[in-house]
Amino acid sequence: MSRKPGGSxxxxxxxxxxxxxxxxxxxxxxxxAELARxxxxxxxxxxxxxxELLARGLVTESDEQPDGDLDGRAGNRLLVNPRAAVVAGMNHTFDGVWVHLSDLAAREIASSGTTLDPGTGPAERIEAGASILQRLLDSAGLERQQVIGVGVGVPGPIHRETGVVGVSLPGQPWSHVHAADELQQALGLPVVVENNTRLEGVAEARWGAGRGVANLLYFGLSSGIGxxxxxxxxxxxxxxxxxxxxxxxxxxxxGAPCPCGNRGCLVLRAGLPAVLAALRPSFGEETDLEEMLARTAAGDRAGEKVFTDVGTVVGQxxxxxxxxxxxxxxxxxxxxSRAGEVLLGPMRDAIRRHALSLVRDVDVVPAELGLGARVGALGGAALVLSETPDLAAALNRMSGITA
Amino acid sequence: MSRKPGGSxxxxxxxxxxxxxxxxxxxxxxxxAELARxxxxxxxxxxxxxxELLARGLVTESDEQPDGDLDGRAGNRLLVNPRAAVVAGMNHTFDGVWVHLSDLAAREIASSGTTLDPGTGPAERIEAGASILQRLLDSAGLERQQVIGVGVGVPGPIHRETGVVGVSLPGQPWSHVHAADELQQALGLPVVVENNTRLEGVAEARWGAGRGVANLLYFGLSSGIGxxxxxxxxxxxxxxxxxxxxxxxxxxxxGAPCPCGNRGCLVLRAGLPAVLAALRPSFGEETDLEEMLARTAAGDRAGEKVFTDVGTVVGQxxxxxxxxxxxxxxxxxxxxSRAGEVLLGPMRDAIRRHALSLVRDVDVVPAELGLGARVGALGGAALVLSETPDLAAALNRMSGITA
DNA sequence: GAAAGTTCGTCAAGACTCTTGACGCAGTTT
DNA sequence: AAACTGCGTCAAGAGTCTTGACGAACTTTC
Structure with missing residues (x-):
């Protein structure tokens, strides 16, 4: 079935x-003794x-006392050397790139990003990401080989087998790029490529609003809807x-025809451009989203109406x-999603009205980890953690710590 | 992670x-030698x-010659004793109950069923299933303990934790029955309870039109749609x-209101009662589905129109x-689904029209295993095979063969 | 048809890993 | 201070796997 369990x-x-x-x-x-049990x-x-593991530097002896709640001699507590192996996430958005380094216990080691000009090509973006990763590794005193894998987010759908980015919107930098291969080559590390939005979902599932939930839908509501x-x-x-x-x-x-070929697509009703277009008549051309959200939250009727409509259609x-x-x-x-309850409330109502009673008992909650490229980078690291079939085996393959 | 791989x-x-x-x-x-490699x-x-396994009766030595295609001495080929352990499926439908016995290599050992009066209660239905299972075991010379598990299908949704059957249509025999517990007690064997339609999907996935496909949707189009x-x-x-x-x-x-509380439900357009109602005006009250399908297949325009509409709505x-x-x-x-291409064609068309180009490359094929309670029973057996985490371990726990 | 070559299944000796039982040690309770 | 509990380590012993050798069975070659 899996790895050979026994053998020699x-x-x-x-x-x-x-x-x-x-x-x-x-x-x-x-x-x-606890390990033995x-x-x-x-x-x-x-x-x-x-x-042996101590000699190889994979685990270290902790000197903290464990607040002995039992009789008898306290044992010497051991822990995995946080410097022994790490996972990385790298998220490429239209704005820039963010890189995140995490240890195997899912604790942050370092995290950093930069913005990039919208016209920047994929090769340059990959280069930027690689150099940030290298910088983070250097500053943490880590070797390249100690990175178990990098979960990389890029915009657009990614073909599962080939790792090629498909086209969602014309003119985006990553279209038709063989992202898996190019990143693998540039980074010299095992790479998993995924869609930005999915990585945000993975991040929320591990660290955010979806902690401990087995069946979770992350719904990303922005200019695109993924x-x-x-x-x-x-x-x-x-x-x-x-x-x-x-x-x-x-x-x-x-409904209205969509560039995708279909009619009445959700994005035409609830995507950021459509929502902005619906808000403009009431707020004027100059107001930015931030302010429209603030005024809606403060009770602006026209704004509420727009978000109620959006929430209802999404809820259906x-x-x-x-x-x-x-x-x-x-x-x-x-x-x-920054609209908050004015959007989530109607979504919940629509679900309650239209879903079967068995399944309508679903939490609808806002994301917790915020916005921006960083969330996806968190998700990339989380993806490597969750999809490395056996982290312990991967760590055990590390020959030893040089430092 | 999984079972402890090493240990003592x-x-x-x-x-x-x-x-x-x-x-x-x-x-x-x-x-x-091959096993060793x-x-x-x-x-x-x-x-x-x-x-040791031979002594315990778990494997047997095959005497067939393996058509030696290589030099050297031919080895004595071994195989798992098909009598050592089996899995069972049991499917309760409105009509009756079917029981299926399979060996661990997914080969049929025995299969049998009976019809039951629509008014029959759950306890009696369970009793009928249990006695068929016992009869099949007896005729195959198998002990109860050699059954690794029974996958049982019942109509209606089943709550994952409690195993209670929920209500889909009022007046059905299984509503609110604690199926998992009652079956477990009646059979004295490990039981997995599932919805009929899902089991049909599991059967098609292993033996039917979905063989070898990892991501599969089985679509059951009957009086209900599951x-x-x-x-x-x-x-x-x-x-x-x-x-x-x-x-x-x-x-x-x-759309039209549905007893479920929602409006415009698919079942009101494509469920068997709705389709029959749409066919009646052209074929008359007395014609049965069989004949209407035959005449539609032979080119009846009115029939074609009905199935085109149904296929289109389903396809959307x-x-x-x-x-x-x-x-x-x-x-x-x-x-x-017996309508065949006159139904599947419009479904494919609608998918091609309405789905994104990336995902529209999907096979739409008819089920291969036929209709009736037997298919779900096959699925029950298949479910036990696929969800027993380690069949080999389960077999190895069998103490030995008595016969 | 005999001899050489290949592969299978088994045996005996040796290597490696784990366990058992004992001991000293460190901390808590009496 | 003494008794108790539990941790970590040592030496001896038990169990499983491997190595290298052998005869057996089958195929190919001379």
Missing amino acids: LRSLRRSNQEQVIALLIAQGPLHR QADVSRTTVSTIVS SGLILDGRLYRGAVGAAGELGHVSVSVD VLANLCNLLNPERIVVGGEL | LRSLRRSNQEQVIALLIAQGPLHR QADVSRTTVSTIVS SGLILDGRLYRGAVGAAGELGHVSVSVD VLANLCNLLNPERIVVGGEL
Whole structure:
């Protein structure tokens, strides 16, 4: 099925090493006797394994005292060396690129980004990302080989097999770029390429409004409308990696024609340009989104009306989606999500009205991690953490720490 | 993460046993040297493991000659004893109950069913299923303990945690029955309860029109409209087990009101009663579905029109669904699927028109396994096969064969 | 038809890993 | 201070796998 579990005696040893590492990653500081109990091996065996891992620098001995709540001698607590191996996320948006470094326990090590001119080409963007990554690694005193993988976000749909970015809007820098290959070459590290919006969903699922939820829909409401589906705890991509394109779900069969070829697409009703167009008549051409949101929140009737309409139409789509996927929670992100309850309220109402009673008991909550390229970079790191089949094995393959 | 892979020396042995069993289940007859190569252990070790498994009756030595295509001595080929462990499926429909017995290599051992009066209550239905199962076991010379699990289909949605059947239509026998508990007690075996339609999807995914497809939508078009989602190779259930209720997806926001509370539900346009109502004016009250389908297939224009309309409306829903889930294939089953191309053609057209170009490259094919309770019973067995985390381990837990 | 070549299955000896039981140590309770 | 509890390590022993060798069975070549 998976990796060979047994095999020779040597692999038994390796397997036990990995189990010790996995326990330390998952549960933090533990002492040898506790490891022995949980791994169901003798304390002696744990001792020999731990001493080897200590020698290789993969784990370290913690000197904190564990607030002894039991009798007897307190054990020497061990933890995975946070410097032994890390994961990275890198998110390319239209504005720029952000890079995030995390340890295996999902704690931030470093995070940084830069803005880029809209005209910047993909090669230059990749270069910028690579140099930020290198800078973060240097400042943390880490070697390249200690990066288990990089989760990279780019705009647009990504073909699952080939890693090529498809076209969503014409004129965007990444169209038809073989992103997986180019990034792999530029970074010299294992790379997973994903859509920005999906990565935001992955980030919310691990650190944000979707913590601990197995079936989660992240709904990104911005100039485009995309989504990230976390189903049974894992990111769902679809056959060619195009799952979650909610913007072109049709909300009225004979609605306005959309550049995509379909009619009545949701994005024509609820995308940022459409919403701005609906707000302008009441607020004037000069007002920016920020202020329109503020005035709507303060009670502006015209603004409320616009967001009620948007929330209702989105809620109708979400109701159908609840019938189909029965998610436990829907996390709403993207620029428009800053409208808050004036948008989420009507969404909840529409779901309550249109979804089956069995599935309508779904949380609809705003995203927690904010906006911008950083969120997707968090998601990239989270994706590597969740999709590396065995983090412990990956860590165990690290030969040792040089420093 | 999963089962402890290493542990003591004893568990190393067990782990190697399980790997040998897993190879034999997955690849059929193999000889010892081949097992040794694939399991990456020495031939000596395989020999000792195999001799123990032979003694316990879990594997048998095949006497067929393997058509030696290589030099050298031919090995004695081994195979899992088909009598060592089996899985069962049991499908309760409105008409009756069907039971299916399969070995671990997914080969049919026995299959049988009976019809039941529509007024029959759940307890009696369970009793009928249990006695058929017992009869099949007896005729195959199998003990109860050799059944790894039973996948049971019942009509209506099933709550994931509690196993209680929810209400879809009033007056159906299973409403509010705690199916999981009652079946478990009656059968005295591990039970997984699922919705009929989902099990049909699972059956098509393993043996029918969805073989080898990781992302599959089974679309059941009958008096109700349900679906089974196979996502990344596994049955998707949703947060409370209600995923896939496509019948009450709304196709027009201000359509006719539906008993479910929503408006414009798909089932009001494409469910069997609605289709029959649309066909009657042209074919008369006395004609049955069978004949109407035959005459439509023979070129009846009025019939064609009805199925074109149904296919188009369904296709519009499926197009949205393709945008959301990007499935690789859609398998259409249920009674109405017998209409064939006159229904599937318009579905394909609608998908081509309304879905994004990235996702519209989806196969739309008819179900292959036919209709009736038997298909769901096949699916029940398939579900146990696919959801038993480690079949080899389950088999290895069998103490030995009595006969 | 015999000899050489290839591969299978098994045996005995040796290597490696884990466990058992004992001991000293560190901290808590009496 | 003494007793108690639990941690970490050591030495001896048990268990599993591997190595290298052998005879057996089948194919190819002379």
